[in-house]
Amino acid sequence: MTKIGLLMNGQGTEEVGMGNDLYQNYPQYRAVIDQASACAQLDLPAIMNDATLLGQTRYAQPALVAMNVGINALLMAADIAVAGAIGLSLGEYAALITSGQLSLADGMPLVVERGALMQAAIGDQAHAMAAILKPDIAQVKAACATLQAQGQQVAIANYNSPQQIVVGGTEAGVAALLTALPEMRALRLPVKGAFHTVLFEQAALNFQPALDSVNFEVGDYPVISNTTAKPFTPDSIRTTLVEQIAHPTHFETGLRQLADNGVTTFIEVGPGKTLSKFARQTVPDLARFNISNAAQFEAVIASLKGESVND
Amino acid sequence: MTKAEILKKVQAVIAEQLDVEEKQVVPTANIREDLDADSLDIFEVMNQLEDDLEVKLDPDESIVTVQNVVDYIDQTMAK
Numbered sequence: 385m386t387k388i389g390l391l392m393n394g395q396g397t398e399e400v401g402m403g404n405d406l407y408q409n410y411p412q413y414r415a416v417i418d419q420a421s422a423c424a425q426l427d428l429p430a431i432m433n434d435a436t437l438l439g440q441t442r443y444a445q446p447a448l449v450a451m452n453v454g455i456n457a458l459l460m461a462a463d464i465a466v467a468g469a470i471g472l473s474l475g476e477y478a479a480l481i482t483s484g485q486l487s488l489a490d491g492m493p494l495v496v497e498r499g500a501l502m503q504a505a506i507g508d509q510a511h512a513m514a515a516i517l518k519p520d521i522a523q524v525k526a527a528c529a530t531l532q533a534q535g536q537q538v539a540i541a542n543y544n545s546p547q548q549i550v551v552g553g554t555e556a557g558v559a560a561l562l563t564a565l566p567e568m569r570a571l572r573l574p575v576k577g578a579f580h581t582v583l584f585e586q587a588a589l590n591f592q593p594a595l596d597s598v599n600f601e602v603g604d605y606p607v608i609s610n611t612t613a614k615p616f617t618p619d620s621i622r623t624t625l626v627e628q629i630a631h632p633t634h635f636e637t638g639l640r641q642l643a644d645n646g647v648t649t650f651i652e653v654g655p656g657k658t659l660s661k662f663a664r665q666t667v668p669d670l671a672r673f674n675i676s677n678a679a680q681f682e683a684v685i686a687s688l689k690g691e692s693v694n695d
Numbered sequence: 696m697t698k699a700e701i702l703k704k705v706q707a708v709i710a711e712q713l714d715v716e717e718k719q720v721v722p723t724a725n726i727r728e729d730l731d732a733d734s735l736d737i738f739e740v741m742n743q744l745e746d747d748l749e750v751k752l753d754p755d756e757s758i759v760t761v762q763n764v765v766d767y768i769d770q771t772m773a774k
Contacts, residue, residue: 517742571738574734656733660714661714
């Protein structure tokens with residue numbers, strides 16, 4: 385039996401024009417985007433079509449969450465049952481909303497606040513991140529510890545798959561790590577900030593009050609946390625979401641947990657296919673789909689309903 | 696290794712790394728635009744080819760198509 389796990393992507397996947405054909409073709413999708421715009425007090429369709437706005441953390445974050453929730457509304461309208469979900473970083477908010485643990489009305493202002501705080505935390509500082517392929521994690525950790533003892537700020541920020549981790553820190557810290565381990569296969573990433581590192585500790589603390597006023601419910605299905613690698617629970621969710629901002633993500637462990645829970649098929653929603661790649665590298669035997677436009681949505685529905693797909 | 700053998704290997708690695716059908720990985724395909732790869736995807740492809748072919752690759756921005764990858768590996772192996 386097919387059991388669907390949703391993969392909700394995070395910042396960095398946004399692209400100009402994202403979701404335009406979905407917005408034009410599907411009233412259910414349009415309704416979510418328009419409702420999300422009202423909740424966020426932002427013109428999200430305009431943001432999704434403006435490179436300058438979309439390039440800012442505070443606008444990119446609500447735009448991505450709205451799109452992911454909108455695609456989920458299409459899946460629900462097509463009677464696709466979901467057994468579990470995981471989001472990467474920001475994507476956790478989309479997953480919490482679609483699972484019913486967080487309302488769109490509460491979730492959108494929360495995401496706006498989170499984006500604004502994270503953008504403010506970056507300020508004029510030089511942050512850097514680098515992906516490392518086929519990493520020797522013990523070696524990277526030891527090198528980071530040595531550099532931290534010398535006052536540098538660099539640490540593992542994302543455990544994405546067995547094939548890939550991401551390190552983050554100050555520009556100087558990341559540069560020092562790459563110099564210390566010259567044989568390492570590292571590629572610097574075009575990111576704004578070293579998310580999920582100690583550099584965001586103050587932003588995380590500042591985010592706490594916004595969470596205190598929000599109500600969380602028991603959801604329709606589990607959402608595996610990046611921070612704890614366990615399902616979110618209503619009693620611990622606020623603490624976990626605060627910690628998430630400045631602690632490493634464990635996406636690989638979360639994927640394995642969904643697979644252990646019986647998920648057979650992943651659907652990645654939103655632009656790009658980064659999370660499907662991590663799924664392939666972590667649990668290669670599971671089926672994978674992506675939905676970022678109308679054609680992909682129709683193909684996924686046809687495939688899941690057992691119809692032939694012509695491409 | 697002949698160029699045909701290199702092409703076959705490159706097609707297999709790109710298809711696997713980018714999760715696309717091997718038949719899409721034609722020599723003229725633009726890796727970024729036609730196969731929807733970003734810089735990190737291309738870096739992963741090159742690293743996998745390094746491991747599989749036991750060759751050190753240090754590609755630059757001139758690598759655009761599948762055929763460019765094949766030619767570059769062919770030249771590197773000939774050195």
